[in-house]
Amino acid sequence: MAKYTPPEQSKAMQWVDIIFVVAAIFFALWFPLWMGWAGVSRAIEKIDNPTWEALGQTPAQVEQWVKLGFADAAAAHDIIQNKFDYHIDWMQLIILAIVIIGYFVFLFQASDKEYREVIDEKFNGK
Amino acid sequence: MWITVVNIGWAVSALLVAWMVYDWFRIDSTYSEATLTSSREGEIEAASEKHKL
Amino acid sequence: MAKAAQASSSAVQRVSLLRVLGPAHVWALGVGIVLVGEYTGWNFAADKGGTLAALIICWVIGLLYTSVAMIDSEVTSTVAAAGGQYAQAKHIVGPLMAFNVALYLVFAYTMLEVSNAILIADTIKAYAGEGFTDWHYRGVIATVIVVLAALNYRGVLMTLNVNFVITAIAYLAIIVLFFSVQPWSQGAVLKLGEMVTPENALPYGWIGVIAAFHWGIWYYLGIEGTTQAAEEVRSPARSLPYGTMAGMITLLIGASLTWYICASLMPWQYLGFTYYPLLDAGKLTGSAALETMMFVATILAALASANGCINDAARAWFSLGRDRYLPQWFSAVHPRYRTPYRSILFLLPIALAFAFIANLGQAITFSILSGILQYTFMSINIIKFRQKWPLGTIRRGYTHPFHPLPAIVLFILCVVTYFAIFLGYGAQLTAMVVFYIVMSLWFHFYRYRYVRRGDQFTMPWPKPNGY
Numbered sequence: 001m002a003k004y005t006p007p008e009q010s011k012a013m014q015w016v017d018i019i020f021v022v023a024a025i026f027f028a029l030w031f032p033l034w035m036g037w038a039g040v041s042r043a044i045e046k047i048d049n050p051t052w053e054a055l056g057q058t059p060a061q062v063e064q065w066v067k068l069g070f071a072d073a074a075a076a077h078d079i080i081q082n083k084f085d086y087h088i089d090w091m092q093l094i095i096l097a098i099v100i101i102g103y104f105v106f107l108f109q110a111s112d113k114e115y116r117e118v119i120d121e122k123f124n125g126k
Numbered sequence: 127m128w129i130t131v132v133n134i135g136w137a138v139s140a141l142l143v144a145w146m147v148y149d150w151f152r153i154d155s156t157y158s159e160a161t162l163t164s165s166r167e168g169e170i171e172a173a174s175e176k177h178k179l
Numbered sequence: 180m181a182k183a184a185q186a187s188s189s190a191v192q193r194v195s196l197l198r199v200l201g202p203a204h205v206w207a208l209g210v211g212i213v214l215v216g217e218y219t220g221w222n223f224a225a226d227k228g229g230t231l232a233a234l235i236i237c238w239v240i241g242l243l244y245t246s247v248a249m250i251d252s253e254v255t256s257t258v259a260a261a262g263g264q265y266a267q268a269k270h271i272v273g274p275l276m277a278f279n280v281a282l283y284l285v286f287a288y289t290m291l292e293v294s295n296a297i298l299i300a301d302t303i304k305a306y307a308g309e310g311f312t313d314w315h316y317r318g319v320i321a322t323v324i325v326v327l328a329a330l331n332y333r334g335v336l337m338t339l340n341v342n343f344v345i346t347a348i349a350y351l352a353i354i355v356l357f358f359s360v361q362p363w364s365q366g367a368v369l370k371l372g373e374m375v376t377p378e379n380a381l382p383y384g385w386i387g388v389i390a391a392f393h394w395g396i397w398y399y400l401g402i403e404g405t406t407q408a409a410e411e412v413r414s415p416a417r418s419l420p421y422g423t424m425a426g427m428i429t430l431l432i433g434a435s436l437t438w439y440i441c442a443s444l445m446p447w448q449y450l451g452f453t454y455y456p457l458l459d460a461g462k463l464t465g466s467a468a469l470e471t472m473m474f475v476a477t478i479l480a481a482l483a484s485a486n487g488c489i490n491d492a493a494r495a496w497f498s499l500g501r502d503r504y505l506p507q508w509f510s511a512v513h514p515r516y517r518t519p520y521r522s523i524l525f526l527l528p529i530a531l532a533f534a535f536i537a538n539l540g541q542a543i544t545f546s547i548l549s550g551i552l553q554y555t556f557m558s559i560n561i562i563k564f565r566q567k568w569p570l571g572t573i574r575r576g577y578t579h580p581f582h583p584l585p586a587i588v589l590f591i592l593c594v595v596t597y598f599a600i601f602l603g604y605g606a607q608l609t610a611m612v613v614f615y616i617v618m619s620l621w622f623h624f625y626r627y628r629y630v631r632r633g634d635q636f637t638m639p640w641p642k643p644n645g646y
Contacts, residue, residue: 004632006503014506017626021505021618022529025286028614029537029545032607041603060373061446067463068449080448084227084603086386092605093598099612100597104555106616110623111273116646118274121633123642128307132315135322142329149332150524153513162511164193167260167410167501168637 003121042084050077196261197517199336200412205405205422207343208490210429211483212291212401214349217430217437218457218480219298220397220543226451227394227603228387230442231380233450235388236395237434243592244399246585247554248427250561252420255406256576258638259415261519262498263406263491264553264560269502270638271564272556274630278504278622279615280556283549284407284495289526290546291401292488293533295481296320297542301454302477320534327486328527331493334516335411342486345479350433352476356461357436359469360443368464369443379447392592392599396547398434401484402426403553407491416576489523489530496522503630504622544604548611551596558590567643 009017047054050073052062057073057080070076154162224233251264260266265284269277300319304311331338360368381387405423412418441456444463453459461473497519500509513520533542562583570578579585600608 006629006631009506009629014508017506020621024614024618024621025529026532028611029533029541032610033538033541035606035610041605056379057446058373058376060370064370064374064445064463065449067465068445068459076448079452082452084383084387084390086383086390086602088602089605092609093601096597096601096605096609096612099609099616103612103616103619107276107279107619108272108559110619111268111276113273114275114623114627115273117632118635119643119646122636123646125633128303129310129315132303132318132322135326136318139318139321139325142325146329146332146524150520153515153520157514159511161192161194161514163501163507165195165501165510165512166637167262167266167498168639 003125004117042082044078045081045083047077047081050074050081055080194512194514194517196410196512196519197335198411198413200339200408200418202418202422202425203343204336204339205408205412205418206426206429207339207346207483208408208487209402209405209423209426210350211342211346212288212404212487212491213399213426213430213484214346214433215295215298215480215484216397216400217353217433218349218477219454221394221434221437222441222450222453222456223397224391224394224451225442225447227383227599228389228391229380229382230375230447230450232383232388232391233395234438234442236391237398237438239592240392240395240398241431241434243554243589243596244402244430245427246589246592247403247557248423249579249585250557250589251403251406252423252577253575253579254561254564255409255419256416257573259409259412259419260498260637261407261410261494263409263495264403264557265495265498266409266637267406267560267564268556269635270640271560271567274502274504274627274635275619275623276556277502278499278626279619280553281495281499281504282615282618283553283556285492285526287400287546287549287553288404288488288492288495289530289533290542290549292324292485292492292530293537293542294539294546295485295488296323296530296534297539298454299323299478299481299485302458302474302481305455306474317535321531323482323485324527324530324534327482327489328523328530330486331489332513332516332518332520332523335408335490335518338486338490339408342483345486346483349476349480349483350429352472352479353433353436353440353457356457356464356469356473357440359466360440360460360464362439365443369440371439371443374444374446375442382447386602389595390599390602392596393547393602393604396550396596397543399427399430400547400550401487401491402430403557404487404491407494410494420577489526492526493519493522496526502635504626541607544600544607545611548600548608551593551600552612552615554589555593558586558593561586567645568640569644572644573640 052073055073065076224236254267258267258270265277265281268280300316303319304316365371405419409415409419440460441450444460450456455477458473458477461470497510499505500507509522511521565582
């Protein structure tokens with residue numbers, strides 16, 4: 001098999017490639033923020049005029065809360081009542097599964113194709 | 127105290143960035159690109175560790 | 180005349196990274212990156228599933244990482260090149276996989292570095308008092324990132340010597356704290372039975388334990404970074420497995436002690452909320468000396484981690500340039516300091532930009548996601564490695580036992596972790612994978628044309644089975 005000789009890349013195009021990679025990284029980080037996806041699915045279950053008992057804290061636990069600077073139950077209310085919502089959105093889960101599996105299938109298949117060329121040139125080309 | 131420490135930190139950071147950029151330009155203009163990018167993966171193994179079973 | 184002579188001699192002169200590191204440096208690199216996870220991050224597992232869930236996943240994820248360390252030690256003791264898992268992927272799976280792995284590495288480490296800088300700034304801000312403005316907050320971040328980058332620029336030996344010292348101090352602080360709270364007599368300082376009750380141990384039930392896998396990763400994330408030093412270690416086949424395994428044992432002990440101290444001192448809701456569980460534990464002992472010690476240790480742990488991250492991310496980026504996966508310009512080695520100086524300089528403003536603007540939770544989640552994608556790759560990688568080069572066909576510095584059990588355990592735990600991240604962070608996970616798909620398409624259909632085919636395979640191995 002003929003040895004593959006890559007084309008020379010111009011300095012300007014090298015910069016274009018670098019800028020593309022950096023832009024993609026920044027985009028990946030900020031896109032979920034713009035879309036408001038970065039938030040976690042959780043909500044504060046409000047209790048009016050909370051007491052330590054209503055928040056389910058034992059006296060020993062209250063002692064630690066106070067040492068940590070939470071003078072009364074109202075101060076700790078938002079932390080204690082901030083609950084996760086673990087109901088499963090099956091549609092989203094299925095989409096996610098397809099995306100991840102599709103990604104890995106493409107990754108391994110395309111890699112294998114490229115890998116065969118590498119091995120051919122390295123071992124069979126001699 | 128932290129205020130002073132942080133202000134010194136800014137100054138030190140600026141100095142270090144200046145030094146790194148200076149050193150970068152100095153090295154890039156002293157040595158050829160071929161020398162600088164002459165590192166090759168695995169060459170040390172090939173030279174120093176004979177691959178025997 | 181002199182200049183001409185220098186130019187002609189430098190035409191043949193070769194510069195490469197310097198082989199100066201020993202097993203202690205490997206330990207310092209691995210544990211240094213990870214130990215900050217004990218100081219912050221692991222405790223969000225309590226947020227997702229309660230204090231008991233945090234303990235369960237401490238050990239289950241410990242199993243995941245023991246598999247990672249075993250698998251990684253075998254492959255890397257054979258493929259000893261800078262870039263670590265990147266070079267492994269290139270020799271065992273193929274170029275596109277290698278490109279993705281390098282991106283996982285750069286992402287995981289840069290985002291971790293950013294998180295560390297933000298953590299240090301937050302910690303100092305909490306103690307600085309009046310007059311500490313945004314300017315000062317950013318000053319802390321800038322100082323951390325720039326000083327550590329300069330240290331990395333100046334040479335790897337000094338960088339990892341510093342890491343060894345500060346990591347050891349931060350680790351000793353956990354041990355000292357553990358013995359100062361009289362762990363042998365519950366009730367004196369520690370009140371495990373009163374903080375963790377049957378009613379609140381698993382507030383969300385078992386689904387909470389699954390969800391907690393997400394943050395459990397933070398107990399150990401980055402231990403696999405030891406392999407990045409492969410090209411700078413004096414005897415990689417021996418030092419890498421030894422340093423990595425020693426690091427893993429250190430971390431398992433540290434994680435268990437940390438859980439025991441914090442779970443015995445804080446109600447689970449607070450534990451899941453705070454950014455500095457060990458510092459709070461120091462505060463709750465009522466001793467100003469212990470509190471100060473944990474304050475210093477938190478900062479040192481974050482510094483060690485950021486330092487190791489700069490080291491690792493730069494080497495992954497450098498390797499990408501060396502194979503022309505990215506412009507070759509990045510593969511320059513400093514002729515005097517023998518470091519990948521252009522990669523270090525290039526990543527510096529990127530880290531700074533993210534640390535100034537990005538959101539901490541986002542940065543950490545991206546780091547975890549990149550890590551878990553990488554572990555999924557590793558579980559498949561080792562199976563392929565044993566298929567293409569069965570035992571006895573090439574010399575391995577270390578051969579991991581019970582194959583393929585660790586690979587299967589690792590794969591299953593990765594799948595569970597994807598599900599755990601989905602619980603609460605599903606959209607981000609999808610967005611992240613879409614990012615990697617776009618990058619993969621870009622590489623496969625465009626960028627790969629600039630890569631020399633046969634040159635990528637650099638190991639002196641026989642032809643793989645089946646090709």
